[in-house]
Amino acid sequence: MSKTGVLIEIDNIEVKDTTLGVLTAAAGEEIYALVLDNDAAKVKDKLALYGAEHIISITATGDVAASPDLQAQSIAAAIKEYDLKAVLGTASSTGKDLFARIASIMDEPLVSDCVEVNIAEKKAKKSHFSGKTFADLKINGDFFLCTIRPNSIEPAEAPAAGNIIEFNTDVKDPGFIKIIETKKGGKEKLDLTEAPVIITGGRAIRAAENYKMLEECADLIGAAVGASRAAVDAGFAPHSMQVGQTGKTVSPKLYIACGVSGAVQHFAGMKTSKVIVAINEDKDAPIFGKCDYGIVGDIFEVVPAITSKLKE
Amino acid sequence: MKIFVCVKHVPDTAASIKLAGETGFDDSEIKFIASPYDEYGIEEAVSLVEKNDGEVVIVTVGKDNAVSTIRSAMAMGAHRAILVKIDSQFLDSSLTAKALKAAIEQDGAGDLIFTGKGSVDTESFQTQYRLAELLEMPVVNEVSSLSIDDGKAVVEREIGGGEKQVIEMNLPCIIGADRGLNEPRYPKFPDIMKAKKKKIHEIEFSSLELDESKSMVEIEKLELVPERSGAKMIEGSVNDQADQLVKILKQDEKVL
Numbered sequence: 001m002s003k004t005g006v007l008i009e010i011d012n013i014e015v016k017d018t019t020l021g022v023l024t025a026a027a028g029e030e031i032y033a034l035v036l037d038n039d040a041a042k043v044k045d046k047l048a049l050y051g052a053e054h055i056i057s058i059t060a061t062g063d064v065a066a067s068p069d070l071q072a073q074s075i076a077a078a079i080k081e082y083d084l085k086a087v088l089g090t091a092s093s094t095g096k097d098l099f100a101r102i103a104s105i106m107d108e109p110l111v112s113d114c115v116e117v118n119i120a121e122k123k124a125k126k127s128h129f130s131g132k133t134f135a136d137l138k139i140n141g142d143f144f145l146c147t148i149r150p151n152s153i154e155p156a157e158a159p160a161a162g163n164i165i166e167f168n169t170d171v172k173d174p175g176f177i178k179i180i181e182t183k184k185g186g187k188e189k190l191d192l193t194e195a196p197v198i199i200t201g202g203r204a205i206r207a208a209e210n211y212k213m214l215e216e217c218a219d220l221i222g223a224a225v226g227a228s229r230a231a232v233d234a235g236f237a238p239h240s241m242q243v244g245q246t247g248k249t250v251s252p253k254l255y256i257a258c259g260v261s262g263a264v265q266h267f268a269g270m271k272t273s274k275v276i277v278a279i280n281e282d283k284d285a286p287i288f289g290k291c292d293y294g295i296v297g298d299i300f301e302v303v304p305a306i307t308s309k310l311k312e
Numbered sequence: 313m314k315i316f317v318c319v320k321h322v323p324d325t326a327a328s329i330k331l332a333g334e335t336g337f338d339d340s341e342i343k344f345i346a347s348p349y350d351e352y353g354i355e356e357a358v359s360l361v362e363k364n365d366g367e368v369v370i371v372t373v374g375k376d377n378a379v380s381t382i383r384s385a386m387a388m389g390a391h392r393a394i395l396v397k398i399d400s401q402f403l404d405s406s407l408t409a410k411a412l413k414a415a416i417e418q419d420g421a422g423d424l425i426f427t428g429k430g431s432v433d434t435e436s437f438q439t440q441y442r443l444a445e446l447l448e449m450p451v452v453n454e455v456s457s458l459s460i461d462d463g464k465a466v467v468e469r470e471i472g473g474g475e476k477q478v479i480e481m482n483l484p485c486i487i488g489a490d491r492g493l494n495e496p497r498y499p500k501f502p503d504i505m506k507a508k509k510k511k512i513h514e515i516e517f518s519s520l521e522l523d524e525s526k527s528m529v530e531i532e533k534l535e536l537v538p539e540r541s542g543a544k545m546i547e548g549s550v551n552d553q554a555d556q557l558v559k560i561l562k563q564d565e566k567v568l
């Protein structure tokens with residue numbers, strides 16, 4: 001067993017589901033949950049249930065929330081203090097940013113957005129060429145960092161002790177960057193890249209307000225709503241909802257494409273989804289050649305029918 | 313202003329990848345482009361220089377044929393370029409950052425460095441951070457809006473769910489460009505002709521005395537992600553179709 005850190009992401013005093021999958025990715029190792037600038041006691045039980053033997057509650061002096069560099073420095077200090085051999089996290093926007101900062105400060109390997117990791121053998125698997133290939137990577141050295149693509153590892157309970165250890169560090173903020181404001185999001189409630197299910201509306205959605213139809217369905221099953229580039233370019237949805245080569249890369253358990261033709265650039269962002277469903281009125285739409293289940297029909301009839309089935 | 317843009321030469325995202333050997337791909341016939349996010353960096357750099365004077369220098373670590381990508385960046389308005397020549401198809405991020413640093417330092421410091429938010433071939437998401445650490449500069453990635461005033465850059469970065477952080481930093485700094493920053497221009501014919509005469513300074517990777525065997529990460533095997541063979545079509549009335557789909561997703565696939 002090697003000492004393995006897992007960086008815990010917390011949203012509204014709840015451990016994020018994607019983080020639970022990362023704990024499971026470290027199963028079999030001696031897990032140190034790293035909780036930064038947060039109330040560790042509130043998440044103790046959940047972390048223990050999913051395998052955390054130790055919970056390191058990291059605090060630092062300074063405005064931690066406003067400085068990603070200070071966050072990275074503090075985590076790096078904890079890694080050294082507890083002599084961790086690997087540290088895993090979620091490939092979310094914040095996770096990817098923090099891990100790249102930690103890897104740079106420590107001058108250590110980082111494999112990002114992996115779908116599998118083998119800590120003992122120091123190997124990982126990840127997408128190359130926008131989901132066209134998988135690469136098996138070998139990591140050199142005694143220590144490495146790894147971010148896991150959300151939803152690629154199913155969380156599994158593995159009760160452990162979950163002892164809280166306080167770790168206070170006096171690392172200095174290099175003072176390079178400062179977050180001066182956080183602007184609230186639009187209507188998207190769930191982050192696309194982390195959502196377990198995504199319902200996407202393409203150009204066929206025809207108007208911004210028609211996304212309500214998809215949202216109604218999505219709300220029932222904890223899904224997020226996405227858009228194709230054609231829909232974004234037509235002004236029906238903000239760019240933050242775009243899936244594809246020039247939008248978000250997503251890998252949910254279930255991807256439902258409504259009125260999307262199936263262009264390569266769209267697939268570049270969702271190809272590694274587990275199950276792909278397409279609804280399109282054109283039986284010859286290219287998307288039917290590249291998905292798991294297809295329904296030929298009008299999205300304005302099929303989607304409400306699915307929504308009402310889900311309500312039953 | 314002197315602005316560097318780090319541009320990676322990558323296969324066109326529409327190209328189909330053919331594997332060659334265990335760890336490589338056939339790069340002789342497919343089209344290569346500047347990694348799409350790097351293009352937002354090129355556009356931003358060129359328009360800043362158009363407003364404030366100065367020059368835009370492209371820096372690429374790549375094989376000989378990366379020259380085609382450099383020329384396309386020049387057609388968008390970059391003034392000159394540095395190509396650090398390597399033989400391999402993949403160079404890990406740590407060595408790439410060291411090579412970029414060496415090229416930039418040999419040329420002389422700049423006011424700003426652009427990169428893309430991530431490359432679309434290896435999707436490593438880290439070269440810009442390693443470069444920032446080596447050059448002791450601030451870095452912000454996934455930047456979708458930028459304003460520069462009085463030696464300070466204020467940027468916006470999306471952090472998921474449509475939420476955005478507004479971040480301030482001093483120049484010189486590194487900015488990882490994302491979509492939203494601008495609309496990259498399409499070069500016109502005269503620009504393409506002009507680009508052919510612009511200067512590309514070549515540096516041999518071996519002359520930088522970086523140990524290529526010291527890579528942190530190596531590819532052991534590349535494999536194609538299997539194509540789905542085509543959809544199982546769900547037939548019947550709309551009501552039946554919805555009913556069957558929900559059952560399949562719940563009972564067979566267990567994804568609901």
Ligand SMILES: Cc1cc2nc3c(=O)[nH]c(=O)nc-3n(C[C@H](O)[C@H](O)[C@H](O)COP(=O)(O)OP(=O)(O)OC[C@H]3O[C@@H](n4cnc5c(N)ncnc54)[C@H](O)[C@@H]3O)c2cc1C
Pocket residue numbers: 201202203204227228229230231242243244245246247248258259260261262263264265266269279280281282285297298299300348
């Ligand atoms: C460099 C580059 C980058 C790109 N990046 C992206 C990207 O990140 N993401 C992306 O999505 N695209 C991207 N594209 C664009 C991509 O090539 C396609 O143009 C785009 O994905 C098409 O979107 P769409 O499927 O919504 O629209 P269309 O291709 O117009 O398809 C609409 C589909 O809806 C069907 N339809 C219409 N009405 C109905 C109805 N009532 N019910 C059911 N079906 C209906 C039609 O049969 C059609 O198949 C990029 C392109 C380039 C060149």
Ligand SMILES: Nc1ncnc2c1ncn2[C@@H]1O[C@H](COP(=O)(O)O)[C@@H](O)[C@H]1O
Pocket residue numbers: 318319320321347349350371372373374405408426427428429430431432434435436437438439440
């Ligand atoms: N070989 C390279 N040559 C020039 N720039 C590069 C190279 N590799 C990475 N970069 C830059 O670093 C960014 C992030 O790349 P990556 O870490 O591979 O995702 C890219 O968008 C480029 O701007």
